[in-house]
Amino acid sequence: MTGFGDRYRASVDARGRLCAGIDPHTELLEAWGLSVDADGLGRFADICIEALGPAAAVIKPQVAFFEAFGSAGFAVLERVITGCREAGALVLADAKRGDIGSTMAAYAQSWLGESSPLVSDAVTVSPYLGFGSLAPAVDAARAGGRGVFVLARTSNPEGAQVQLADADGRTVGQRIVDDAAAVNADGSATVGVVVGATRAHGLDLSALRGPILSPGLGAQGATAADLPEVFADADSSWLLPASSRGVLRAGPDVAAVRAAFEQARDEIESAL
């Protein structure tokens, strides 16, 4: 079984370091001239699949925007996951799941189980119930050559309240990074972390040996030029900046979305 790290490296080496977010905000549906219902969502999704599926190394559908349309929204999400994977992208489901271990096992089956209609290459998880509670997802990911991305130092300002709190001489965020590094000691890079690009994070990422998803580019104000300083201590080959609205605002034309993605990716590759 090829580990997630190998699959991740192959994809990023071929397509570059930008994770394309698919976030069907109501404002974007309207700006694209689409109805704010499951039909509009489906059309939005199809444009994104065509524009981004063959171009991006990693595509991150934001589950919340599909969930908002109930079962019809989940059907569209399944189409996004399948379509993007068939086009050669890795799909990172941004579901931010986290619960007690037994329920976490059900989440792991939903997002990382081979037989699930929602099976993705990786899923975002929240460690608020303790890093150990994520074990079913970590185990499922490792067994299937998939990944989990754990929230460590998020891009929103409110995150500091919890993530910078002291945890036995380290910040909570640093403990999450260190726990992730311990899993990755096997060389599989099964566990990535989420660290926003929007401000100095104060983390030591040097021992992680896994992917660093970094949202915040574009709509949240971070730029490609900020990345070298924000991630000065990290191995930039593992850095995966992410942008959703910053790319999607170029739509609804497929070629325009593709061009916006390629421009953002090229700016990142030049900066890093």
Ligand SMILES: O=c1ccn([C@@H]2O[C@H](COP(=O)(O)O)[C@@H](O)[C@H]2O)c(=O)[nH]1
């Ligand atoms: O710390 C975090 C973790 C996740 N996100 C998610 O990324 C995208 C950002 O969208 P933009 O339009 O590029 O701002 C969105 O899905 C967030 O839920 C994040 O922003 N920060």
